[in-house]
Amino acid sequence: MHRPNRLTLTITLLFVLAGLVVGGIGISRLLASPGSDVAWVSVVLAVGIVFWGLNFATLGDDDPEQDDDDPGTVSTRTELLTSAMVAALGYVLLRTSSDVPPLLCLLAVVVVVGLGMAERILRRRRRQSPSEG
Numbered sequence: 001m002h003r004p005n006r007l008t009l010t011i012t013l014l015f016v017l018a019g020l021v022v023g024g025i026g027i028s029r030l031l032a033s034p035g036s037d038v039a040w041v042s043v044v045l046a047v048g049i050v051f052w053g054l055n056f057a058t059l060g061d062d063d064p065e066q067d068d069d070d071p072g073t074v075s076t077r078t079e080l081l082t083s084a085m086v087a088a089l090g091y092v093l094l095r096t097s098s099d100v101p102p103l104l105c106l107l108a109v110v111v112v113v114g115l116g117m118a119e120r121i122l123r124r125r126r127r128q129s130p131s132e133g
Contacts, residue, residue: 008057011056018049019047019049022042022049024046026039026040026042026043030043038092038096041095042088045088045089048084052078052115055077055081056119056122082115
């Protein structure tokens with residue numbers, strides 16, 4: 001198992017904090033309106049964001065499903081987490097389109113699309129750097 005570098009830890013921490021913020025907002029709306037489908041999906045989205053951040057910290061570990069010859073391949077776990085986050089985020093944005101500024105929607109799309117790209121770049125960097133230890 002590798003020791004994550006500062007950039008990886010920073011990105012992980014940002015995702016965990018973002019998930020906690022989204023979860024806090026979702027739970028506060030859930031307490032105000034227990035029947036709100038958007039609040040429930042927001043809580044699911046928050047859990048997905050936290051899990052994605054934690055998963056990001058483990059990228060580059062030896063994965064038996066991972067093909068070592070292709071550093072651009074994304075793990076199944078990451079694909080599932082990213083797909084769940086995209087679905088939840090899309091649902092929340094569609095249901096609250098009048099409440100969410102368009103710039104926030106654009107930012108959300110850029111972040112979600114960037115998740116897979118960030119994983120591929122980090123995986124390539126780790127494979128190109130000499131192994132320590």
